[in-house]
């Protein structure tokens with residue numbers, strides 16, 4: 024398989040992936056081909072040595088791995104464009120497009136095309152993605168290629184493809200949900216006396232510590248919460264006030280709505 028990787032659609036997630044792969048030394052800049060229609064917007068990446076083009080078919084013909092990273096509503100046109108350039112036996116497609124199954128893609132590109140669906144998040148740019156990989160009909164060898172690619176830029180988990188829209192909500196959209204929580208905490212911090220930039224740093228590091236307690240100790244959130252909430256103390260007072268205003272409920276309802284929306288983003292062909 025050709026050692027180059029083509030990322031078709033170099034927007035938020037496509038560029039985050041490219042940056043993460045270079046940071047992890049998985050690819051040299053000149054092994055990454057980036058496409059978008061407004062190719063001028065990729066000038067700084069071209070300057071950094073990455074190959075940039077608006078020609079998707081040419082990008083596909085030059086690569087062993089092709090990542091589809093455009094919006095669901097932009098996909099059908101792009102698939103028509105690249106179909107003639109595909110080398111079925113020597114290429115692997117990875118789709119990070121929300122709401123589109125591997126079968127949807129195979130139906131348009133040809134049933135023999137090897138497609139694996141992955142759902143990373145923007146923390147991939149710094150090697151901290153939670154990437155869910157959907158199991159479908161791709162060969163075990165190609166599944167391993169995809170796993171090892173995303174393992175270099177975060178943590179991976181393999182899930183049934185029917186859960187990919189749920190993974191989109193929890194992990195990809197989840198970045199925004201946790202960021203908003205940190206932002207809200209920092210706003211509280213400013214109201215009780217800290218300058219905004221100090222409050223944000225303090226809230227972010229506190230959130231990181233909370234996440235690491237769960238990841239490093241493999242403990243349950245409530246077990247760690249119990250260690251913070253002193254009897255008649257200020258933590259339980261604040262926590263209960265948040266719950267009276269629907270804190271947990273708001274997150275749960277938001278994640279459910281995101282998952283529903285993720286499942287309805289793509290209009291199938293025909």
Ligand SMILES: NC(=O)C1=CN([C@@H]2O[C@H](COP(=O)(O)OP(=O)(O)OC[C@H]3O[C@@H](n4cnc5c(N)ncnc54)[C@H](OP(=O)(O)O)[C@@H]3O)[C@@H](O)[C@H]2O)C=CC1
Nearest residue numbers: 032033034035036058059060061092093094095120121195
């Ligand atoms: N953002 C995120 O956190 C995540 C997004 N995703 C999924 O990844 C996909 C991309 O999302 P995101 O990066 O946020 O979207 P963006 O809109 O930021 O990026 C899409 C990119 O595709 C380019 N594009 C559009 N049409 C074409 C075309 N025909 N050929 C080449 N490039 C094209 C656009 O540039 P131009 O207009 O110049 O062509 C744009 O840069 C979506 O399906 C999304 O659901 C998945 C996980 C996380």
Ligand SMILES: O=C(O)[C@@H]1CCC=N1
Nearest residue numbers: 121191192195196288
């Ligand atoms: O908001 C969206 O639709 C995309 C999917 C996951 C993250 N961003």
